[in-house]
Amino acid sequence: MSAPTRRQLANAIRFLAADAVQAANSGHPGMPMGMADIAEVLWNDYLRHNPNNPKWFNRDRFVLSNGHGSMLQYALLHLTGYDLPIEELKNFRQLHSKTPGHPESHITPGIETTTGPLGQGFANAVGFALAEKLLAQHYNRPEYQVVDHRTWVFMGDGCMMEGISHEAASLAGTLGLGKLVAFWDDNHISIDGETDGWFTDDTPERFRAYGWHTIGPIDGQDADAIKAAIDQALEVTDKPTLIACKTTIGFGSPNKAGKESSHGSALGKDEVEATRKALDWPYPAFEIPKEIYDGWRATGTGSLRQAEWEQLFDKYAKQYPDQAAELARRSHAKLPDDFLARADAYIAKVQADMPEIASRKASQQAIEFYTGLLPEIVGGSADLAPSNLTLWKNAKTAVGDDPDANYVHYGVREFGMSAIANGIAQHGGFIPFDATFLTFSDYARNALRMSALMRSHVLHVYTHDSIGLGEDGPTHQPVEHLASLRLIPHNDVWRPCDAAETAACWKAALARQDGPSCLIFSRQNLKPQPRGKAEIEGIYRGGYVLAEAEGGTAKVILIATGSEVGIASEAREKLQAAGIPTRLVSMPCTNVFDRQDEAYRESVLPRSIRARVAVEAASTDFWFKYVGLDGTIVGMTSFGESAPAEKLFPYFGFTADHVVEAAQSVVEG
Numbered sequence: 001m002s003a004p005t006r007r008q009l010a011n012a013i014r015f016l017a018a019d020a021v022q023a024a025n026s027g028h029p030g031m032p033m034g035m036a037d038i039a040e041v042l043w044n045d046y047l048r049h050n051p052n053n054p055k056w057f058n059r060d061r062f063v064l065s066n067g068h069g070s071m072l073q074y075a076l077l078h079l080t081g082y083d084l085p086i087e088e089l090k091n092f093r094q095l096h097s098k099t100p101g102h103p104e105s106h107i108t109p110g111i112e113t114t115t116g117p118l119g120q121g122f123a124n125a126v127g128f129a130l131a132e133k134l135l136a137q138h139y140n141r142p143e144y145q146v147v148d149h150r151t152w153v154f155m156g157d158g159c160m161m162e163g164i165s166h167e168a169a170s171l172a173g174t175l176g177l178g179k180l181v182a183f184w185d186d187n188h189i190s191i192d193g194e195t196d197g198w199f200t201d202d203t204p205e206r207f208r209a210y211g212w213h214t215i216g217p218i219d220g221q222d223a224d225a226i227k228a229a230i231d232q233a234l235e236v237t238d239k240p241t242l243i244a245c246k247t248t249i250g251f252g253s254p255n256k257a258g259k260e261s262s263h264g265s266a267l268g269k270d271e272v273e274a275t276r277k278a279l280d281w282p283y284p285a286f287e288i289p290k291e292i293y294d295g296w297r298a299t300g301t302g303s304l305r306q307a308e309w310e311q312l313f314d315k316y317a318k319q320y321p322d323q324a325a326e327l328a329r330r331s332h333a334k335l336p337d338d339f340l341a342r343a344d345a346y347i348a349k350v351q352a353d354m355p356e357i358a359s360r361k362a363s364q365q366a367i368e369f370y371t372g373l374l375p376e377i378v379g380g381s382a383d384l385a386p387s388n389l390t391l392w393k394n395a396k397t398a399v400g401d402d403p404d405a406n407y408v409h410y411g412v413r414e415f416g417m418s419a420i421a422n423g424i425a426q427h428g429g430f431i432p433f434d435a436t437f438l439t440f441s442d443y444a445r446n447a448l449r450m451s452a453l454m455r456s457h458v459l460h461v462y463t464h465d466s467i468g469l470g471e472d473g474p475t476h477q478p479v480e481h482l483a484s485l486r487l488i489p490h491n492d493v494w495r496p497c498d499a500a501e502t503a504a505c506w507k508a509a510l511a512r513q514d515g516p517s518c519l520i521f522s523r524q525n526l527k528p529q530p531r532g533k534a535e536i537e538g539i540y541r542g543g544y545v546l547a548e549a550e551g552g553t554a555k556v557i558l559i560a561t562g563s564e565v566g567i568a569s570e571a572r573e574k575l576q577a578a579g580i581p582t583r584l585v586s587m588p589c590t591n592v593f594d595r596q597d598e599a600y601r602e603s604v605l606p607r608s609i610r611a612r613v614a615v616e617a618a619s620t621d622f623w624f625k626y627v628g629l630d631g632t633i634v635g636m637t638s639f640g641e642s643a644p645a646e647k648l649f650p651y652f653g654f655t656a657d658h659v660v661e662a663a664q665s666v667v668e669g
Contacts, residue, residue, distance in 0.1 A: 150181065184245060460517070463520075468523055
């Protein structure tokens, strides 16, 4: 074979995708076959990356938002020299392979973010581009552009139909993310068929209204047109760019190209062979000629690009040693050496001061402190900053070019906000937090799930955590949300009972490297609880004995979280006065408590004490795992009501006397 043509290079993607889907008898061959030419031009002519080091910090980020076409990305990674051998492509969608059905960032080298739920990859890409912008503003100097890379995202019609695309695109335009380029695979086909009956938007006009630069439509199977469009996109530096690409789904398939039948199922053995003939690809399944590999391999150029950047960074470090050291620390997700000691001192002071404030206020104070230690914290709220109390003294907006920008006004875009925060975390160099009311976590639910699936270091801050928010009523009063969030694997849900627990849960969430945390805070003031050093250490174990039984072995255990710890503490005093030795357990994070060793869990909740009462102003069913069939729960079995909080708590039974009655019933029962 002579030097391969662009079409032949693109056909390598097409047939790796078609063959892998056929071998698995499962998958989506149509999109990879349709977008192969776009991918070939982008990856061979523009994408700055290093297959030898997928985590090189100044690499471009590539996001496949239409992640059902995962074989396109696996083919690209294999062809360009990542650690993804052909055997892994043959094992597409098989147990424990590195080629799962949708791209997963913690499984496959070179995958930046887990995609598949449509539109979220696009929002992640906005987060990537925002992270690059903020880092560049802070660390770059005129002669040293040490943070200088782009974010490229592929997206399909389905991504465009999802509401999150509107949220993310609108904010990206407002923020002027000029290093973000999105390729829209405009093939007019979805699972149900031709989209003319349900998707007739003037999408480029929509994006222009958001403040984007738009190009096209272009022929997405014409390499020259694709290259010209990308060159045009690179000329615009103050706006993100959308390139509308007209493509044919399943390109090359004689009988299925342009049809929904190529979208989500194997082409069929006969059709794959017919496609080989149609595209003049005389090679058997999974066989790629050496000349094709040579045309794709990017290991040499990738290593050279990284080496050139490292030389630049070394010069930067000599002139700006403090900035270079900080950027290196942040890029490796390492906390400062003195972080834990300074955090512990702060928490001890909060405990000693014992302020009687709402945990949302204590959270604001914690943010003020921790942002002074960690410049990598970047926060934001979905248009609720005065209520969430997420603004702090040195917060500076991401709009504009302030080198110290660290706050994003997300607007009323809860889903987009959380998905963008995931992208910021996946980019690296930041620990992002987002915020809204707990009840509106529903809007962001799938992005929270993706945080946990990717084990992203994101902090999701939720205030107004119960019926305690009062007059706004049941539409705003979360009931089932705590239990629901706790059920997400790898997701730590903290609901602190006072200022000291609040400061401690912030420390725990910031220090955690292997997953997200939800921080749940009250609107109303909370009574501070006395605790010594041992009890403070117990906070980090998720549950601990806040007050031990007096006058003998405990006959009953009260377990509570958040604002209800104060109620349970008062109930304990009454039970003790009535001659019933009572242990009080504060359980700010059930997820962390469940990860403790059996001996510790037994020390807090001994099996021998079966009389237990859980107290939480939320759905009751979750708590049976801790109280068993012999215990009881003071909680919510309905939606709330619209009334002041001080009337709602007694109305729904959240009083010390009611807890005492519940405890007496299980002791006597």
